[in-house]
Amino acid sequence: MRIVVVGAGLGGVAAAVGLHRLGHEVTLFERGAELREAGTGIVVMPNGLRALDTLGLAEDIRGHVMREGRGGLRDRHGRPLLITDVAQVRERIGIPVIIDRARLHRALRAPLPAERVRTSTPVERLEPDSTGVTVIADGEPVARADVVIAADGIGSRLRAQLFPGHPGLRRTGRMDLRGMLPRPPGLVTDLLTSQLVDRRTGAMFGLYPVGEDLLYWFTDSVLYGTPPDAAEARRWMLSLTADWHPLVATLIEATSPADIYVDPIARLAAPLPSFAVGRVAFLGDAAHAMPPDLGQGASQAFEDAAALTRHLTGAEPADAARRLLRYDAERRPGANRMMRAASRQSWLTSRTGLAASLRDALLRAVPSRLATRQLAALWRV
DSSP states (O other), rough: EEEEEEEESSHHHHHHHHHHHHHHHHEEEEEESOOOOOOSSSEOHHHHHHHHHHHHHOGGGGGBBSSSSOEEEEETTTOEEOOHHHHHHHHHHHHOOOEEEEHHHHHHHTTTTTGGEEOOOOOOEEOSSOOOOEETTEEEEEESSEEEEEEOOTTTOOOOHHHTTOEEEEEEEEEEEEEEOOOOOTTTOTTTEEEETTTOOOOEEEEEETTEEEEEEEEEEEEEOOOOOOOHHHHHHHHHHTTTTTHHHHHHHSGGGGGGEEEEEEEEEOOOOOOTTTTEEEOOOHHHOOOGSOHHHHHHHHHHHHHHHHHHHTOGGGHHHHHHHHHHHHHHHHHHHHHHHHHHHHHHHHOOOOHHHHHHHHHHOOHHHHHHHHHHHTOOO
16 A cells, blocks of 8 residues: 655654555655754653564664662652662563653664655645545645554644644643653662652652763653743752752753653643544644643554554555554554543642642552553553
8 A cells, every 4th residue: 555654753754664664665754954853862661562573673772671669659868769670660561761752763764665654745635535535735636545644743734634623732831851861870869760740849750861971861841831842940940950950950950951751741722622634633642632640642543553554464555544544443542541541640649739739648559569560551551
């Protein structure tokens, strides 16, 4: 079949490679001038790694599994609230991969021939009919496809076109600030793979190792109005975390604004009624944009890519729409559950005042083995 993938993010690239390896005629359209992924570190959860395994794309990144830390939640001083035993989770179901986002993107796209990629092509709409889909970019037809995979991200134009009554995105009123920097020599800390929460402000800080030489950190805090630039956001977080565990401010201050990314946190205001409309399927943030609190954004996109590849194995144009309905039936329930779980986690970690004090007391009462079991269940999805 002729398949067009719109959007060359991590999920779109994984789907394009998987479908290309099936023998379909795949074209990947990207609005940017080059095929690349900017950003900091990224966590690929065990379920996402299993999905990449089915696509034959996990081998190059398995060397980046998380080897340090215990995981869990801590207060702003680094004192334990809810601690999990990552070693036990590793034994049960595997362990996350933590990797530089740009490096992961390069590894995923490597098997896709250059002639199957068209950059500087902003797809703005689709024109479906009974025999296929015409892809429109810059007001002109650029392709004719039997199937289109809409992987055009959190602000998906194609989602807005095909679901005109859907409310679209809703901002959570919070801001994501993240950065990466060289690991200070001799650094040993129990904060690795943990998240610190502040019951006074609802702010959060997370820290992960990326290989032997880098650290990836991220924050979540209240957003007032328009997102600030990186330098202003950095100043804001340094002020907000001045009396936290000293390592927090040290790492933020040591990260150049040029290496810091700022985004307003948003999610779908309501689940999509379907991940498939005729010959068009939605993937990743275009289908189920969620808060980043569970670290499942990329992993859910990889599960989408693996499911699409599986359901389109041996497919012909005549049965494309039926195959995509099977994809929807498989992926939508689980992805929407994860979207709801991420929203609940975001709500939980951003509490302040009395509600946050009660949260912290309840978390401290949870045995480590129970927290570990719950984490394993989450990563098994």
